[in-house]
Amino acid sequence: MTATASPRSDTALVLVNLGTPDAPTPGAVRRYLGEFLHDHRVVQLTRWLWCPLLHFVILPLRSKPVAHKYATIWLPGDDGGSPLAVYTRRLARAVQAQLPQLRVVDAMRYGNPALPRVIDELREAGAKRVLVLPLYPQYSTTTTASVGDVVGRAGDVRTRMLEDYHLAPEWTGAVADSIRTHRERHGGGEHLLFSFHGLPQRLADAGDPYPQQCEASARAIADALGLAAGSWSLSYQSRFGRERWLEPATDATLRALAARNIKRVDVIAPGFAVDCLETLEEVSLMLAEEFATLGGELRYIPCLNDSAAHAEALARIVQRELLAVD
Ligand SMILES: C=CC1=C(C)c2cc3[nH]c(cc4nc(cc5[nH]c(cc1n2)c(C)c5CCC(=O)O)C(CCC(=O)O)=C4C)c(C)c3C=C
Numbered sequence: 001m002t003a004t005a006s007p008r009s010d011t012a013l014v015l016v017n018l019g020t021p022d023a024p025t026p027g028a029v030r031r032y033l034g035e036f037l038h039d040h041r042v043v044q045l046t047r048w049l050w051c052p053l054l055h056f057v058i059l060p061l062r063s064k065p066v067a068h069k070y071a072t073i074w075l076p077g078d079d080g081g082s083p084l085a086v087y088t089r090r091l092a093r094a095v096q097a098q099l100p101q102l103r104v105v106d107a108m109r110y111g112n113p114a115l116p117r118v119i120d121e122l123r124e125a126g127a128k129r130v131l132v133l134p135l136y137p138q139y140s141t142t143t144t145a146s147v148g149d150v151v152g153r154a155g156d157v158r159t160r161m162l163e164d165y166h167l168a169p170e171w172t173g174a175v176a177d178s179i180r181t182h183r184e185r186h187g188g189g190e191h192l193l194f195s196f197h198g199l200p201q202r203l204a205d206a207g208d209p210y211p212q213q214c215e216a217s218a219r220a221i222a223d224a225l226g227l228a229a230g231s232w233s234l235s236y237q238s239r240f241g242r243e244r245w246l247e248p249a250t251d252a253t254l255r256a257l258a259a260r261n262i263k264r265v266d267v268i269a270p271g272f273a274v275d276c277l278e279t280l281e282e283v284s285l286m287l288a289e290e291f292a293t294l295g296g297e298l299r300y301i302p303c304l305n306d307s308a309a310h311a312e313a314l315a316r317i318v319q320r321e322l323l324a325v326d
Pocket residue numbers: 018019020021033042043062066082084136140142143197198199200210238240271272275276277278
């Protein structure tokens with residue numbers, strides 16, 4: 001939990017993100033992935049099948065290469081670390097500055113600062129009401145509902161969770177502004193690709209609203225920018241495992257754009273509140289490299305991160321929620 005200004009209020013706001021390893025080492029990655037991939041919201045296989053596979057195959061094989069990937073994006077300095085943790089912490093500070101009447105802290109669903117401990121500490125410090133904002137603009141059973149599981153177990157404190165903000169005009173407006181500014185500075189690409197984290201198709205078929213919310217977010221942002229149909233598209237990245245995930249995949253979409261001779265593509269990842277392994281390593285390094293081999297130029301537009309525009313947008317969303325419950 002980040003120590004921020006402590007305004008005299010019995011209401012706290014917790015910004016919750018997914019989680020990330022404490023260090024770019026195989027041991028730390030193994031601990032983080034072990035906790036993450038034991039969550040039944042994330043992987044639904046029965047324990048007797050999944051645990052041996054996870055402990056004896058996936059964690060031993062994956063921890064080292066994934067640690068190397070984290071090492072390529074690790075932020076230096078005293079306030080450094082995994083980008084997901086660093087930007088989430090800084091974002092909480094920036095939102096605190098916007099909402100001095102609340103105590104604003106950051107927490108992680110997996111790893112540190114651990115959400116259950118953060119809520120306990122807030123309660124011990126006198127919080128009577130805790131508002132939880134998962135930093136997932138689009139709701140998914142695999143992410144938002146998993147945060148809800150932890151919040152639901154919090155004892156002796158009133159909790160409330162904001163489920164999604166995929167169409168909140170403050171947020172869609174902030175993302176649209178960031179795209180506009182990036183294109184003004186760097187020249188507009190021929191195409192804008194909205195790349196969202198993927199999900200097993202099976203979960204979407206079972207009613208997870210995530211893909212519909214991703215589509216609605218992308219359309220709202222494209223409309224705010226006045227983009228013509230055909231000049232933007234949506235795709236899904238970060239596939240894990242062998243089953244079918246949401247399509248089209250980001251890598252296949254980029255290859256299809258290159259085949260149509262569309263060479264300058266701007267890519268934004270509006271499902272991620274802050275930059276992380278999946279945006280910095282997968283998109284802005286690996287996919288950009290692959291697209292370059294096809295003769296193209298992938299121009300990655302960063303997440304809103306700890307920008308003032310992001311903090312203002314989230315603060316307005318929270319204020320609206322507080323007004324609605326008071
Ligand atoms: C079954 C596996 C996974 C599902 C379902 C899933 C959904 C999902 N994830 C995010 C956001 C993030 N995921 C991140 C990393 C990550 N995701 C998975 C697997 C699933 N995600 C793994 C195994 C990993 C770790 C990296 C790896 O081993 O490849 C991250 C980045 C974390 C970081 O430290 O930077 C984010 C953020 C969403 C929004 C989502 C649901 C749609």
